[in-house]
Amino acid sequence: MNILNEFLKDPQAFLVISGPCAVESEDQLKSVLDSPDAPSALRGGLYKMRTSPDSFQGLREEGAKLIAKLRQEHSFSFVTEISDPRQIETLDPITDMYQIGARNMYNYELLRELSVLGKPVLLKRAFSATIKEWLGSAQYLKDLGEEKIVLCERGIRSFEPELRNTLDLGSVIYLKENTNFKVLVDPSHAMGEAKYVERASLAAMAAGADGVIIESHPNPSLALSDAKQALSLGELSKLKHQLVKLADCLNKTLIH
Amino acid sequence: MNILNEFLKDPQAFLVISGPCAVESEDQLKSVLDSPDAPSALRGGLYKMRTSPDSFQGLREEGAKLIAKLRQEHSFSFVTEISDPRQIETLDPITDMYQIGARNMYNYELLRELSVLGKPVLLKRAFSATIKEWLGSAQYLKDLGEEKIVLCERGIRSFEPELRNTLDLGSVIYLKENTNFKVLVDPSHAMGEAKYVERASLAAMAAGADGVIIESHPNPSLALSDAKQALSLGELSKLKHQLVKLADCLNKTLIH
């Protein structure tokens, strides 16, 4: 968890979390972790929340074992979504930062449970949560201490059909001006297409965000979920290169 | 549960569920259950979902004991919200129909648990759920059988600030045309003010809804939550009178 601690303490840090939408196989994760630009902070869903019960629901407990194994061989912090308090037993040994997905931002019973575990929580904004409601959910985590609560804007729901969601960088600007929370941006879910992710990430940094969480995949076209928005590992390297340049200009330090 | 069974089987039935937002005290519930127009189907929240952790969170287990006691003295079906699988143990002995609130429509782990309990579930639409997502959540309940899944439109989130939510009767019309589910409407949350509830209820019936769920309170101004939108018991009686008249005209049978 070193790198996440470093991020949480450094006001100039800009964190890049990356990895696949869903953990799919050992091969998939090894491709990511052995790549030249392997993530220090790896994201990967084990328990997937899908609109249809017939869609891939994640590797679940089996995936947790895989992560445990990979942690012995590689050095990375692991960020993963939790959607039920009963998953804590499985997830806690392998998780450095819990992610609350958009669908669970209002799951106050779950937030209460996480508030006593002591690990940082990435709290995504619900699809149409007002900023006030989002901050209300953050209050359910207050026992963690303000510095371990990280908000994440991931695009809101609007009338616009061309893009998957509407990236609300105004909310980021508002939160950085009016609260002390770290704020990340998820440009992958906000934009919904890989080709828009770089521009959205740069804009997020310029808006004052403290980092981004990016979906990447060794072979995006084969991804079991969110294939359209995943960056290839090459695209991810290019993005990081652009972010480093902009960070220099804005006196930020990239952590990735 | 007789009255709910009757409702689920009769395509012409129009169900009126009513009662307080939150169960607050024995006196409160007795006032409701002893009133001339006492509800056959009583709603009342035990575990409350509130934006702020500092707001009243419900009587919880203590409230469940109160309901158990009142069920021995009065005849009513009980409809209550569940927000965590671990509440099943407390709620199952006293609940005839589980309510999934707007904040939990995407709580698929919870839906999976309810799908094996065999009791009907009232599935509210999330604040900005598309109809497709809503029907996706209903699929997580499919083991109950289609006839025990009751959808509930409760107003969606829009740009309009004058009303608490935007009542989407178009979704009710869509669902009645394209699915076999029962569809209720919650005019109290949709409109947010008691004076608008009657008109919204009549419109719901004319749109083809199969019922309404109404917040009422013996003394609305003292309600611990949602005070502004609760009908007094007198207003509720007047509403039922209007609904009976309209039901006659539309060949519906009011169950209340």
Added chain:
Amino acid sequence: MNILNEFLKDPQAFLVISGPCAVESEDQLKSVLDSPDAPSALRGGLYKMRTSPDSFQGLREEGAKLIAKLRQEHSFSFVTEISDPRQIETLDPITDMYQIGARNMYNYELLRELSVLGKPVLLKRAFSATIKEWLGSAQYLKDLGEEKIVLCERGIRSFEPELRNTLDLGSVIYLKENTNFKVLVDPSHAMGEAKYVERASLAAMAAGADGVIIESHPNPSLALSDAKQALSLGELSKLKHQLVKLADCLNKTLIH
């Protein structure tokens, strides 16, 4: 204009305006005006507002001549959209009620012009106008006198893709409770499909609306615009029959 005057003066009247989205030909209008259930208040667009300049823009001045001719042979009030002050010269001789479309609700210069013509104005709500903005636009018409300003809810823009727009009957309920304006509903544009129009019209009446404006066409599949939502003349007759029945129940008088 007799029938519109009657409508404007009678608080119990429920007006049904119907006719084609766009005036297309003499044959088209004659089919409508010679049908058994010919409209007393005919709608028909001469100057069409289309998202693309390459779509059919209306018969314009030629269409106005056609209406003038038909008025000599048939008895009907004519309701048509105006989108530019320079159309007044052409439209005023043949128009009984001006319609301001959703795209022009904020066209204050145009509203100012209409406010001195003395004819009633049907003011549609813009795609995402707040109720306050809508009433603001009505104020630009105040010289007409409150009784000649008729508001029209036509569905607002939301995140929901299944239906063309989101019918906001809550706004109708709000306006009838808090203002003295007549309020119509346009279920054709709100729902976007013919099969949903009847239910939406009945719900509008039950919500307290003072009328509906319906798109109909002698042969919907051949309509040059909005084909999917136009009722056939047979469907329109059936709808009117249902509205008469509901009007009886609600003490309304149908004017059609």
Added chain:
Amino acid sequence: MNILNEFLKDPQAFLVISGPCAVESEDQLKSVLDSPDAPSALRGGLYKMRTSPDSFQGLREEGAKLIAKLRQEHSFSFVTEISDPRQIETLDPITDMYQIGARNMYNYELLRELSVLGKPVLLKRAFSATIKEWLGSAQYLKDLGEEKIVLCERGIRSFEPELRNTLDLGSVIYLKENTNFKVLVDPSHAMGEAKYVERASLAAMAAGADGVIIESHPNPSLALSDAKQALSLGELSKLKHQLVKLADCLNKTLIH
């Protein structure tokens, strides 16, 4: 118009238009034009579009005379809103770029008129216009030639009440990827408060926008409209300084 031509031809240019929401007086404009950081491209409304007819409607023809006078003494390009074709006669002698406000994006008759005047047009997005509708409106201007059509994102309408509008930088990213139009951003209307304008402007540049249009006022607290969102002249200078730094980093040239 030299500076606007320069902007239209240079793909690396980043234009800063600034000035008051409404032209209020000669003193007001002179303060702006004599300031150390006087705008090369001045914005200023003469015909104001206000929700209420009782709000300040602009200096109108009198204001045009004032601009004509100031053009003889100062060097600036003038960008102003047009809301009715009949204003062309007054505006054309003093205007270098016409602005179509959000309320008139669908005013196709007005767009048709501007398409033959030959001057560049700044086409703001309507409050809830889809990108497709926005591009449809741009097509009404196509006779100007693609290079004279400048789109302007000014925040869309969403459910969020904390900020005036929801700045949709995703639309900017989409437009720069998929069209050849220049795209500006109006952070003043999008954010609605002066303190958020700098961050939003920087984010706009990083997202790929070609410029910003900023409301400034010699004394914001005295502004007759939009007082809350206007930058003081000092704040504007600071913003330009930040934009120059970021432009260097992103290989853009600031034109202001």
